[in-house]
Amino acid sequence: MIKQGPEDQLSQFLSPQLGTLRRRAALATTGSVPFEQLPYQCFQEARKILAQDREEKVAKIIAETAKIRRLEATDASSYRGGEAYKQKRLQSLRQHVEQLKILADINDPMVKRRFEDGKGDMSKPIYRYLAHRKWCSMERKIILQRIAQFHIVPDLLPKFEPTMAVQMFFRTIKASPGATLDSRITETAPTLRMQVFDKGERLISIVVMDADVPDPESNAFSKRLHFMATNITWSPIKDALPLSRLGTDAASPDMGALPVPWLPAFAQKGSPYHRLAVFILEQENNLPLDTAKLQELYDGQGREGFSLKSFRDKFGLLPVGFNMFRTEWDENTADVMARHGIPGADVEFRRPRVMSLKPPRKARGWEAKRQTLKYRHLWKYTKRIKGIKY
Amino acid sequence: MSFYLPSLRGHASRFLTRPATLTSTPFFSPPTTATTSTQCLFAPSTRAVAFSTTPSPLAPPNAKNKGTGKPGKPGAGGKLKPGSKPAKKKGKGKGKGGEEQIDPRFINMMRHLAVLSPKRIPPPLRMGRNRHLRHWTIHRAWLLFRRRERDARERNLQRQYQSMHAAMEELRLTSGPGTRDEGYLYRVATEKKGVYGLHGVPIEYARAQTETPARVAWNHDWKR
Numbered sequence: 001m002i003k004q005g006p007e008d009q010l011s012q013f014l015s016p017q018l019g020t021l022r023r024r025a026a027l028a029t030t031g032s033v034p035f036e037q038l039p040y041q042c043f044q045e046a047r048k049i050l051a052q053d054r055e056e057k058v059a060k061i062i063a064e065t066a067k068i069r070r071l072e073a074t075d076a077s078s079y080r081g082g083e084a085y086k087q088k089r090l091q092s093l094r095q096h097v098e099q100l101k102i103l104a105d106i107n108d109p110m111v112k113r114r115f116e117d118g119k120g121d122m123s124k125p126i127y128r129y130l131a132h133r134k135w136c137s138m139e140r141k142i143i144l145q146r147i148a149q150f151h152i153v154p155d156l157l158p159k160f161e162p163t164m165a166v167q168m169f170f171r172t173i174k175a176s177p178g179a180t181l182d183s184r185i186t187e188t189a190p191t192l193r194m195q196v197f198d199k200g201e202r203l204i205s206i207v208v209m210d211a212d213v214p215d216p217e218s219n220a221f222s223k224r225l226h227f228m229a230t231n232i233t234w235s236p237i238k239d240a241l242p243l244s245r246l247g248t249d250a251a252s253p254d255m256g257a258l259p260v261p262w263l264p265a266f267a268q269k270g271s272p273y274h275r276l277a278v279f280i281l282e283q284e285n286n287l288p289l290d291t292a293k294l295q296e297l298y299d300g301q302g303r304e305g306f307s308l309k310s311f312r313d314k315f316g317l318l319p320v321g322f323n324m325f326r327t328e329w330d331e332n333t334a335d336v337m338a339r340h341g342i343p344g345a346d347v348e349f350r351r352p353r354v355m356s357l358k359p360p361r362k363a364r365g366w367e368a369k370r371q372t373l374k375y376r377h378l379w380k381y382t383k384r385i386k387g388i389k390y
Numbered sequence: 391m392s393f394y395l396p397s398l399r400g401h402a403s404r405f406l407t408r409p410a411t412l413t414s415t416p417f418f419s420p421p422t423t424a425t426t427s428t429q430c431l432f433a434p435s436t437r438a439v440a441f442s443t444t445p446s447p448l449a450p451p452n453a454k455n456k457g458t459g460k461p462g463k464p465g466a467g468g469k470l471k472p473g474s475k476p477a478k479k480k481g482k483g484k485g486k487g488g489e490e491q492i493d494p495r496f497i498n499m500m501r502h503l504a505v506l507s508p509k510r511i512p513p514p515l516r517m518g519r520n521r522h523l524r525h526w527t528i529h530r531a532w533l534l535f536r537r538r539e540r541d542a543r544e545r546n547l548q549r550q551y552q553s554m555h556a557a558m559e560e561l562r563l564t565s566g567p568g569t570r571d572e573g574y575l576y577r578v579a580t581e582k583k584g585v586y587g588l589h590g591v592p593i594e595y596a597r598a599q600t601e602t603p604a605r606v607a608w609n610h611d612w613k614r
Binding site (some may be wrong): 006007035038040042043045046047049050053107109112113 | 518519
């Protein structure tokens with residue numbers, strides 16, 4: 001077995017005679033030295049270069065901020081481009097400052113270590129940048145693939161590009177995007193771990209909808225709203241939001257309101273898998289939505305035929321996050337539906353039989369050709385074949 | 391032993407897996423006599439025993455191979471190709487001693503496959519966390535240092551170029567000395583006399599410049 005641990009612990013397993021004198025001396029004396037002051041020559045030289053670079057970057061940040069302040073104080077009429085020019089210049093200067101803030105800290109080994117340990121302070125731009133880079137490296141690609149392969153984009157929204165990370169946990173078990181989940185697991189609302197990568201607080205709404213509700217009258221599929229929560233205050237430093245706790249006494253005021261409570265995901269027997277899409281929408285100008293109006297519009301009968309696009313347009317929302325799971329009829333679905341008073345557990349869907357439009361075919365084959373009187377001598381082979389009647 | 395497998399896959403896997411028993415590369419260096427003799431003794435195929443020509447002190451004395459004492463040719467260490475017939479003894483030629491000739495294309499292919507072998511590709515660096523962080527720090531500092539050097543060099547070159555450009559522009563617009571008209575100094579300064587050696591011309595001007603120059607510059611054997 002390979003032993004693991006920090007260097008000074010590992011060195012205790014060794015014989016005191018092992019290693020060079022230099023190494024033994026180093027191990028004996030550097031146990032309490034912090035990482036940054038470890039006496040490795042090249043490392044210390046490298047740190048000097050990095051520290052110098054950081055100083056340059058910080059000086060640049062100070063200079064740029066002074067420039068921004070000067071620009072803000074100047075009247076826009078003194079520029080040939082006017083107010084538009086001033087705003088554009090301010091915007092690009094601010095963007096430059098943000099970049100410099102990231103560049104100042106990106107070479108710090110302690111920052112890297114803290115981020116890898118998950119102890120990064122998300123209120124700082126460098127950790128947000130690192131988190132965004134990590135999200136883009138794999139998770140975002142998977143989400144984009146799910147959006148494409150499950151046709152979320154033409155079906156639910158005409159255009160959509162997620163900009164925040166959303167992970168879904170059902171009773172502390174992580175559900176990978178697009179997984180087919182047991183209906184007993186999805187009976188309670190999930191906990192969402194959401195990470196936004198731009199600074200500041202904002203108000204968000206959360207929508208969970210079923211995109212594949214079979215509609216036998218019109219021989220088509222419609223949509224249904226399963227959950228809606230609004231006016232949730234969210235910021236980069238926030239981590240997880242248990243949806244099941246919304247609307248209860250345990251909910252804090254910044255957890256927002258719950259116009260439409262959780263309806264368990266279910267699929268009736270025989271219907272193909274249902275896509276349950278979780279959308280995070282950012283509210284326009286951080287203005288709270290009218291909960292009573294939402295309840296009136298979408299609760300109860302309003303759940304059926306829910307359209308995310310019209311919801312977005314009606315209330316000026318911007319979809320920013322996405323995750324999804326699937327559900328199928330399984331052995332627990334009937335119980336779940338009974339427990340929550342959902343009718344239709346005894347319905348089984350079947351595809352309608354499509355009859356062929358081709359006319360019936362004449363009999364073909366060697367025997368069929370030899371049924372006439374001309375082949376009377378072959379009748380003993382061609383007549384009275386079991387199961388076939390010519 | 392996969393050494394005797396006739397298929398290519400056997401050889402390739404041998405290259406890629408590196409068995410512990412055989413450490414020398416069979417195609418580029420002749421196998422050691424001890425290893426080969428072991429192969430001869432324990433090889434399941436009798437053909438391999440009969441036609442192995444590598445000299446071996448451990449081989450049975452009545453074995454037919456009369457070793458010349460020379461090491462086998464690269465790539466011919468007692469190899470048998472699929473479908474190859476037992477080599478006949480020839481009075482002369484390269485096949486002396488019944489050595490098998492391996493297809494040079496095969497050797498070439500194996501040489502290219504060998505590039506992928508773990509012998510050639512070093513394993514990834516494995517370090518403890520602190521050590522890796524130190525390594526990373528040094529790496530980042532090195533990248534930063536190189537970037538700084540490059541930027542300084544490029545800035546210097548650009549400065550020199552612009553300064554030269556300004557000087558030439560100044561020359562072009564200057565008239566003189568004496569009664570010389572404008573631009574004389576510029577023309578004199580940009581002449582390439584002596585640049586290609588004393589009284590020299592660029593060697594490219596020695597023949598007519600064509601889009602498709604001849605592969606052989608001069609045919610000395612040409613006769614009418």
